Amino acid sequence: MTAVTPLIHQSASTTAEFTIRDVIEGQTAGHLIVAADDWGWWTALLSGESIVPTTGIQQTVADGLIRAGFLARRGHRYQLTHTGHDVGKNRGFVRVAVRGWEPTFRQVSDSAHREHISAATDPGAVALGCSDIARRKPEFFAGIGHAIATGTPGCTIDLGCADAGRVTALAGLAPRERFLGVDIEAGVIADATTELAAKGLSDRITLLAGSVQPEAEPPAWLDRVDRDAVTTAMSFFLLHQLASDGGGITPVLRGWMDWFPNLRRLVIGDGYLVEATSWTQQPWFSPTYEIYHSLTGVRLWTRQQYESAFADLGWSIARRMEDHTMLVTTILERE
The missing domain is CATH 1.10.10 (Arc Repressor Mutant, subunit A)
Structure with missing residues (x-):
């Protein structure tokens, strides 16, 4: 590493x-x-x-x-x-690179004959690291929490919620809001559900296991959700991968909009593609991020590509918050 x-x-x-x-x-x-x-x-x-x-x-x-x-x-x-x-x-970044992604990098030596390798991660380390990354800027969460709490109370869903650290933090900032979290790692969801129960938060936060990639058929977990009640959808450090697998940023966002017809707010946090000839010319986490995704065949996207997709779907940028240049959290709203 x-x-x-x-x-x-x-x-x-x-x-x-x-x-x-x-x-x-x-x-x-x-x-x-x-x-x-x-x-x-x-x-x-x-x-x-x-x-x-x-x-x-x-x-x-x-x-x-x-x-x-x-x-x-x-x-x-x-x-x-x-x-x-x-x-x-920045310890969340370090955890993802050192522990979370290490199993993937370990495969490289035996894979010289292949175009790409499958991601092999430590789900717990990735979940904790990504949750820490999203929470490392308290002012970012304060901005998200304020936006949620200011409007009419509804339901906020975190698509790819990891260990539920984000929805737990936001529940304290928007006390009238209900929260949902969905993640593909069932073990991570089970552990987080147990922890929420111990904290007495099960009445306000519900966690479900399953994929958040829009497909021809809706995922099974969606049947358990009051889709009309969801007014805010969030996703952190996942949209780039879903877009790579699902034909682009716009199709993924459109799929989420179809799932939740009353969405009025999106919160998208993701890493943008920042290229340079020398690693020392990039933000310090950018080289690891770029190489990891190149090895696994996942496409990364530029800021212009994200913002073009937002605009094409009728979303306006209410607030943009940057961290290390490449990591950007955008609060988007529409009428």
Whole structure:
């Protein structure tokens, strides 16, 4: 995974070349970042707390994060550096690349004779990472929550909801709204449903397992939904793949509009295609994103292609929020 952590230190305008040291340090740091996240360190550190390693393994990870420049020691406690703050905010990206997509990259060595390889992911890691990516900008969620809460209460559906982290967060921002989440990973949905019940949110949030790709025949889960009640549809980090498999962005969006005839708002978060001759000229996550999808035969789409599809279907951009240039969340509305 050569494009994970070294680029955390480099801006899109950097023209330096990678070295062998960058490659090795990047892979090592990426794994340490994920381990620290599993222990809850980044959450604590970003809230202003310091951490104290209590075992030999924790001490080794903390020392590595110091040497990477992400932590600083203050007596026997550890605090974030400025760079560490950025790393903590971006840990969802790192998790997807280091853990979620690693099974796919592992296939490459034995697949030289093939045009593409099938995506082989860790569904739990991808779900958690994507949920973290979508939530890493609180102001983005505040904007989405405000848009939902301002209008007449209805039902918001998250198409490709992962671990339900997004709908859970939005339920606190729009207390009169009901929420649905659908994801193709049944195991992820089962775990998330159990967690929602433990939090007492089952009465406001319903999760269903199934595909959200529009096909000739509607998916089975749609029979369990009050389709007329859905007024907001969201999708994060999935539309590019559905569009690649389904003939383009417009057919997918039109399919969702057919499913839910009273849609008045779309929230689309996705990664846009950002090309450059050198990886160091791209946003730091862009090379991994681009190569992963090239290997699996999934087409990526430019900002112009997304916005043309929105306009063709009668949607107006109410708000656009950019993160790392390539990751864009767009709130779309129509009469």
